[in-house]
Structures are given as structure tokens and as C-alpha cells.
Amino acid sequence: MSGRGGGNSNDNAGGRSGDQPGGGGGRGRNRNRNRNRNRRGRGGGGGGRGGGNGGRGGGDDRRNTPQKREHESPVNLPGEPARSSGNSTKKLAHMTESRFADLPIAAESRRAMAEVFRYETMTEVQAKTLPLILADGGRDCMAKAKTGTGKTLAFMIPTVEKLMVHMKKNNARASRDIGCLVISPTRELAQQIGAETEKLLRFQNNSMRKVVVCVGGTNRNKDVRALEGVTPIVIATPGRLLDHLESGLAERMANLDTLVFDEADQLLDMGFRPDVLRILKFLQPSASTRQTLLFSATIPDQVEVIAGIAMRPQYNFVDTVGEEEQTHLHVRQSAMVSRQEHQIEALFSILQERTSSSSHKVIVFFTTARLTQLMAEMFNSVSDITGYNVLEIHSRKSQSQREKASEKFRKSRSAVMFSSDVTARGMDYPDVTYVLQVGLTEQSQYIHRLGRTARAGKDGEGGLLLADYEEGHMLSKELRDMPIERTAVPRSPVATTAAQRAIANVGTMESLGATAEQAYRAWLGYYNGNLRKCRWDKRQLVQQANTWAIDVGLKEQPGLQKKTIGKMGLKGTPGLRIEN
Known part of the structure; x- marks a missing residue:
């Protein structure tokens, strides 16, 4: 079980710099960055106390809005960082003294922050981006911030403010125009953003409260019905969004107010760049008038390129990460190496140790969806020995199954979840104590996965389990x-006993054996694309794959269709069993 987790793009079919809070509103100044790129302005003001008048929604309503009492426990919602209660002695590193009540936002939004979210103060990304995005002139903004630090509210609060103004002024908006589009790399993150947005809109009028989430893996006709009539906000993954744009939805986005890219680096890492460029062509009519907000944990060159296309010149740039924080140096990390035939036992042993405490939340990442499925089924077949069941999230599960597993893991005090890269970015699971990555990966992907733990100022550790042939690379x-x-x-x-039983079950349980056969084919395909990293030729690849099949409990290597062998470039390689 090794590999980069790459091969899983189908799993997703479907802030930051500026002065300290308290500064002024956000006049950007030109900023030179990397080879004299000066198309951005630096973020000026932070989340200061200069607003305070209820903004567009009416007068100052602070006297009528209940503030969080010191003895109340904070409500921590999915997608947002944990907040300390008023009498907490530990202040989270990313929190500020800037208050939502002091922002120039509508009374409805203030009320939602106070009564629904029960948030009083802002995180750093919120304090540094909100004044800039809310400022008159509506400059575009690129924000660099870690996941789990409150980015959703950082872009949705100003989006709602702009929508309120335009819907009041423009009667056409009250018909069919779509005002805000948020593009997310994964289904789960899109759903999470949608849920947060609905909470923010709790006290808006009915015409403002409609949020439509369009993602792959769901019924397209259901999307079409949901998009009928007044639809201020659409949140979508790239593939499904393109489908709707090509079917006429682009006309309803000609007057788009706000375009948001969330987890932009992950969008591009996952191969969505061609889709993003096509989407931007469909949205060209609004390019000169809309406000574009781009949020990303890292700013590689490809994100800069997309920003140059999507955003207007002299956009603001805010950075709450800094170069030194990009590699998660604060997270304790360890690597363990074992021979392939001992990998399953090693995995059982690691998890036996990590689940020994009464409160544990562990995520294990695998290289392919099929391997994730196989390992989950093997572990669950011996839960009477290990004492726990494993949740699984990957592309072989339906969207509803993934949502249920995700929500169960989020709410559990102790849980273990096996995942492909569908949860590597954006999703915010509180209190993850340990992240284990199994097999080959790339550094950016490794960091993204590691980012599931030690979030919002909490502690956490990361582990890497490698086969001996993966160690060198x-x-x-x-x-x-x-x-x-x-x-x-x-x-x-205990782990040794559990591993031996699980391997035996592959040979005796028909459904588990069938899953193992599918995992073999996925393993072979994955490592066929990573031969150089393992220093193999085609013959060695097939030999290792056949050994892997026996190691996981199959009696012989599964067969492959001739066309599959041909597509892999393995025609004539000895050791393959061809299906008739």
C-alpha cells in the first residue's frame, strides 16, 4: 500500500498581510513580489473598530444584540476555528482583539455573528481581510492563510453585504441574476461552505437566504430545479459548474458581483486549471466590474497566473502565513519503514498505539480510492479484536455516504477515518490528534494532508508509513x-493477531476478496506511473504487484483485461494474468 494519492482526482468530481487590527480602511499600495511583480497592492488596514454603525443594514444595533457571556461555552461550527470562551486562559495564536460588532456590516449579519455563530472577536485572516474587502471601491483581494482559520466568513461576510446593496438597488437582481459564485476544489468543502453561508443568512429576508450547492456525484436535474428563480449565491465544484455554464447558466452570471476561489492552490494541484480557465471565459462579461477574492494556503506560480487572469490590476494581497509557516514546522512528524509483507501489520500496530487513549481522532491517507476501501474493509472485519470501527471517505462511496461519514467523524470524540485525498484540503475536522500518510506522496500533498491536524492552535502529530522501496525517494x-x-x-x-485475521478474511470473505482484486489493479496502475521513484522497470513492477496480492491475502494475482494491459503499456510483460 504505497503511493502518492495522485490518481484520485475523481474523488473530487464533480488572512493575511496588512497592518495590525485597528488601522484604517484599506488603501492598498503597490507591492513588488518575486521578480518585480507589482500587480498587487498590499493590504492596509486590519479589522479595527472604526465601523460600528451597522453599515448598510441600519443603525448600530450593538445594544440590542446579545454578546457572548463569559460563562458560556463557544459554539464551534464546521469550517471555522475553535473559539475560546471568555474565561479561557489560553488565547489561540490566530485570534485577535478585533470585534465583529465594530465592522461596518448590516444588522442582519451582526446578529448572525452574535446569536448563531456566537463569535465576538475575529481570527487574523478575518481581521486583516474584511476591512479591505468591505472598503469602498471593492478592490479584489488575494489572501494567503491556512485552512481552519476562518476563511469562509472572511469572504462570505463581505459577499453578503454586496448582495444586499445590489438586490435593493437592482430589481433585475430579484429575478434570475446570480450575484455570487464560490468555486471549491471538493464536494465536501463546497457543502461545508454552503452550510456556513446559510447560518450567516439566518436573519436575511427570504430572497437573500437561498444558497445552491452544485457538486459532482449528485443528481444534475436536482441542481437545475434548485437554480430556478431567485438564486443569489451558488457554490460549486469545477466540473459540475462547467456543465451548468455550458447549459446556459453563464447568462445568469453576466452581472456577477463576487467571484471566490477557495483553496486555489488545491484547485490547481488537482488538475483543474483547464476547467478554471474555461470557467473564467464564461465569466468574462463581469470581469471588469465584479470583485474577485482568492484564498489559498500557498501561492505557487500557477496560482499567481490564475490571479493575473481572474483579478483586476492592483489587487490587495494579505498574508497571515509567512514563508516560515508553509511546511508545518510546528507539527511533530515521524517516518516508519517496513518491508511490504509487513505493511498491514505495521498499520495495525501504529493505529493500536494511536487509539489507546480515550480521546483520539485519527485520519489515515492512502494512495488510491480502492486501497482506502480495502484497508477500511479489512480493519472493520476484525473490529472485535481492535475495539474500533473505521470510517471511510473516497470516490467509491456515494456523496451521501461520504457526507454521513464526514459528519460522524467531525462530531465524534474518538474516531478513525481512512481517506483518499478527498479530505486533504479545506475540510475542518476539530481535534484531529494524528494524521498518518501511507506510501508515496509529493511534498505539497504531504503538507496539505498534515494540515488536518494541529489546527486552530491545537496539538497534533503526523506520521508517514513507507515500504522499503519507497524510502529512498x-x-x-x-x-x-x-x-x-x-x-x-x-x-x-493485539495488532499482530488482528492483521493475521484480516489477511485471512480476504481469502474467505467473498466481498473482501473482490475489493482486494480491485485494489490490486489500482495498485498496479498507480505504481506504473511511479516507476522511477521506486527504481523499477516494468518486469519488477509486475513482480512486486503479484507479491503484494499475496501479501494482502489473495490466493493468486487477479487477471486483467487485454485492453487494460495495453493502456498501461504492459503488453508482453511476464507475470500478468490475462482475463479471457
Whole structure:
């Protein structure tokens, strides 16, 4: 079970710089960055106390809005960071003293912050971006911030403000025009943004409260029905969005007020750049008038290119990460190496150790959806030995199954979840204690996955489990700059017994055997694309794949269709079993 997790783009079919809070409103000044790029302005003001008059929604309503009492526990909602209660002695590093009540926003939004979210103060990304985005003139904004630090509210609060103004002034908006489009890399993150937005709109009138989430893996006709009539806000993944744009939805976005790219680097990492460029062509009519907001944990060159296309010149840039924080140096990381035939036992042993405490939340990332499925089924077949069941999220599960598993993991005090890269970015699971990555990966993907733990000022650790043939590339090349400590695989008699039984079950349980056969084919396809990293030729690949099949409990290697062998470029390679 090794591999980069790449091969999983189908899993997703379907702030930041500026002065300290208290400064002025946000006149950007030109900023030179990397080879004299000066198309951005630097963020000026922070989330100061200069608003205070209820903004567009009416007078100052602070006297009528109940503030959070010191003895109340904060309500932590999905997608937003944990907040400390008033009498907490530990202040989270990303929190500020800037208050939502002091922003120039409508009474309805203030009330939602106070009564629904029960948030009084802003996170750093909110304090530094909100005054800029809300400022007169509506400059575009690129914000660099980690996931789990409150980005959703940072872009949705000003979006709602703009929509309110335009819907009051423009009767046409009250018909069919779509005012805001949010583009998310994954279905789960899109759903999460939608849920947060609905909470923010709790006290708006009915025409403002409609939010439509369009993602792959769901019924397209249901989307079409939902999009009928007044639809101020649409949140979508790239593939499904393109489908609707090509079917006529683009006309309703000609007067778009706000375009948001969330987790922009992940959008591009996952191969969505062609889709994003096509989407921007459909949205060209609004390019000179809309406000474009781009939020990303990192700003690689490809994100800069998209920003140059999508955003107007002299946009604001806000950075709450800094170069030193990009590699999660504060998270303790360890690497463990075992021979392939011992990998399953090693995995059981690691999780036996990590689930021994009464409060644990563990995420394990695998290279392919089929391998994720196989490992989850093997573990669940011996839950009477391990004492826990495993949740699983990958592209082989339906959207509703994934949502249920995601919500169960989020709400659980102790849980283990196996995942492909569908949850690597954007999703905010509170209190994850340990992230284990199994197999090959790339540094950016490794960091993204590691980002599921130690969020919002909490503690957490990361682990990497490698087969011996993956060690050289991963530790000497790909992750050589990461602060990873080499450690031994823990040993546990219980884990050994569980692993032996699980492997035996593959040979005796028909459904588990069928899953293992599918996982073999996915394993072969994945490593066929990573031969150089393992220093294999085609013959060695097939030999290793056939050994893997026996190691996981199959009696012989599964067969492959001739056309599959041809597509893999393995025609004539000895050791393959061809299906008739």
C-alpha cells in the first residue's frame, strides 16, 4: 500500500498581510513580489473598530444584540476555528482583539455573528481581510492563510453585504441574476461552505437566504430545479459548474458581483486549471466590474497566473502565513519503514498505539480510492479484536455516504477515518490528534494532508508509513527539507493477531476478496506511473504487484483485461494474468 494519492482526482468530481487590527480602511499600495511583480497592492488596514454603525443594514444595533457571556461555552461550527470562551486562559495564536460588532456590516449579519455563530472577536485572516474587502471601491483581494482559520466568513461576510446593496438597488437582481459564485476544489468543502453561508443568512429576508450547492456525484436535474428563480449565491465544484455554464447558466452570471476561489492552490494541484480557465471565459462579461477574492494556503506560480487572469490590476494581497509557516514546522512528524509483507501489520500496530487513549481522532491517507476501501474493509472485519470501527471517505462511496461519514467523524470524540485525498484540503475536522500518510506522496500533498491536524492552535502529530522501496525517494528527495524523525514501527500482539485475521478474511470473505482484486489493479496502475521513484522497470513492477496480492491475502494475482494491459503499456510483460 504505497503511493502518492495522485490518481484520485475523481474523488473530487464533480488572512493575511496588512497592518495590525485597528488601522484604517484599506488603501492598498503597490507591492513588488518575486521578480518585480507589482500587480498587487498590499493590504492596509486590519479589522479595527472604526465601523460600528451597522453599515448598510441600519443603525448600530450593538445594544440590542446579545454578546457572548463569559460563562458560556463557544459554539464551534464546521469550517471555522475553535473559539475560546471568555474565561479561557489560553488565547489561540490566530485570534485577535478585533470585534465583529465594530465592522461596518448590516444588522442582519451582526446578529448572525452574535446569536448563531456566537463569535465576538475575529481570527487574523478575518481581521486583516474584511476591512479591505468591505472598503469602498471593492478592490479584489488575494489572501494567503491556512485552512481552519476562518476563511469562509472572511469572504462570505463581505459577499453578503454586496448582495444586499445590489438586490435593493437592482430589481433585475430579484429575478434570475446570480450575484455570487464560490468555486471549491471538493464536494465536501463546497457543502461545508454552503452550510456556513446559510447560518450567516439566518436573519436575511427570504430572497437573500437561498444558497445552491452544485457538486459532482449528485443528481444534475436536482441542481437545475434548485437554480430556478431567485438564486443569489451558488457554490460549486469545477466540473459540475462547467456543465451548468455550458447549459446556459453563464447568462445568469453576466452581472456577477463576487467571484471566490477557495483553496486555489488545491484547485490547481488537482488538475483543474483547464476547467478554471474555461470557467473564467464564461465569466468574462463581469470581469471588469465584479470583485474577485482568492484564498489559498500557498501561492505557487500557477496560482499567481490564475490571479493575473481572474483579478483586476492592483489587487490587495494579505498574508497571515509567512514563508516560515508553509511546511508545518510546528507539527511533530515521524517516518516508519517496513518491508511490504509487513505493511498491514505495521498499520495495525501504529493505529493500536494511536487509539489507546480515550480521546483520539485519527485520519489515515492512502494512495488510491480502492486501497482506502480495502484497508477500511479489512480493519472493520476484525473490529472485535481492535475495539474500533473505521470510517471511510473516497470516490467509491456515494456523496451521501461520504457526507454521513464526514459528519460522524467531525462530531465524534474518538474516531478513525481512512481517506483518499478527498479530505486533504479545506475540510475542518476539530481535534484531529494524528494524521498518518501511507506510501508515496509529493511534498505539497504531504503538507496539505498534515494540515488536518494541529489546527486552530491545537496539538497534533503526523506520521508517514513507507515500504522499503519507497524510502529512498521519499526521505532523501521528496521530503528531505521536512523535519521528519525516523522511528521504528511499534509492536503489539493485539495488532499482530488482528492483521493475521484480516489477511485471512480476504481469502474467505467473498466481498473482501473482490475489493482486494480491485485494489490490486489500482495498485498496479498507480505504481506504473511511479516507476522511477521506486527504481523499477516494468518486469519488477509486475513482480512486486503479484507479491503484494499475496501479501494482502489473495490466493493468486487477479487477471486483467487485454485492453487494460495495453493502456498501461504492459503488453508482453511476464507475470500478468490475462482475463479471457
